[in-house]
Amino acid sequence: MNLNVVVVLVFILTIIHIQLVDSMNSTNQGVLKRKRKDTNETDVFSIILKANEELLKSTGSKIIEHGDILVDNSRNAMICNNSPRSCLWPRAKDGNVYVPYKLGREYNAFSRQLIKRSLDEIAILTCVKFYHSHKHEPAFIDVNSERGNSAPGTFLVTMDVSALCTSIPHNDDGCFAVIGYRGRRQKMSLQIPQCLHFGVIAHEFLHAIGFHHEHCRSDRNKYVKIFMHNVVHELQYNFNILHTNNLGTEYDYSSVMHYGRTVFSRNGLPTILPIPDPNVEIGQIRGLSTKDVAKINKLYNCGM
Numbered sequence: 001m002n003l004n005v006v007v008v009l010v011f012i013l014t015i016i017h018i019q020l021v022d023s024m025n026s027t028n029q030g031v032l033k034r035k036r037k038d039t040n041e042t043d044v045f046s047i048i049l050k051a052n053e054e055l056l057k058s059t060g061s062k063i064i065e066h067g068d069i070l071v072d073n074s075r076n077a078m079i080c081n082n083s084p085r086s087c088l089w090p091r092a093k094d095g096n097v098y099v100p101y102k103l104g105r106e107y108n109a110f111s112r113q114l115i116k117r118s119l120d121e122i123a124i125l126t127c128v129k130f131y132h133s134h135k136h137e138p139a140f141i142d143v144n145s146e147r148g149n150s151a152p153g154t155f156l157v158t159m160d161v162s163a164l165c166t167s168i169p170h171n172d173d174g175c176f177a178v179i180g181y182r183g184r185r186q187k188m189s190l191q192i193p194q195c196l197h198f199g200v201i202a203h204e205f206l207h208a209i210g211f212h213h214e215h216c217r218s219d220r221n222k223y224v225k226i227f228m229h230n231v232v233h234e235l236q237y238n239f240n241i242l243h244t245n246n247l248g249t250e251y252d253y254s255s256v257m258h259y260g261r262t263v264f265s266r267n268g269l270p271t272i273l274p275i276p277d278p279n280v281e282i283g284q285i286r287g288l289s290t291k292d293v294a295k296i297n298k299l300y301n302c303g304m
Helices: 003-039 044-059 109-125 198-208 233-239 290-299
Strands: 097-103 128-132 140-144 155-157 167-169 175-177 185-190 224-226 272-274
Touching (some): 044 175, 044 198, 109 128, 175 198
Parallel strands (some): 140 185
16 A cells, blocks of 8 residues: 555544544533533542442451552552553454453443443544453453342452452442453442443443553652642542553543542542642543543554
């Protein structure tokens, strides 16, 4: 194929990609604005924390870290903190990354369709393709809403101790996931109905493919200021900086992985603000940002 033709095709595809991201995010925003009348929430993490409130009170950082990251007590649990590329889902020969997931029986047709729509956005814009598995893959994301699976007052204890080496109280379910690929069944909770929001679903599945919260980046102090005196004392660990591989990408205030302004506040005042302009939007519920898409594609070498 002529080189000039290739260059033109790449340019056209890039423009279509950008327009598709903006169009989908705009559509999602319109849908979610209507839902805000019921939730009165303004960002993904406010919704997540509301769902995880009891869990965080009862367990602290023993089970859940950074608000919604499930602690994995396996021997290699820290490997994703040290190197994001060490916990990537495997890439197929066709260049795509296929990630199987299974949904608990408690999810009705509407819930399943909402989850699929959120994952389809990722699939359309990146080489990461989530699919609902009916096979017996050794590695998959096991999505459940514990209130739909357990009787009141019981404890859910996984039968596969390699997947989760702890007990999760039934009354303390919520929105959470394990960071990155583990080579085995890995747990995710999307509580019904609290966690069934387009952006929340995307947030948890991005954790599952290897992404931490944006504000925990190793270079975050150049872009945001943390007001620890406004943070609930016993929850200050949620603002710890991680030694992340930032992939040479820009900090993303509009990432679906970013905390909102008053997360973990003890007095209603901001706990995190952008610098130098404190009025920049942080935290949103529309879904993937353009930079989220770019980061996924870079992490997984999409198109290379």
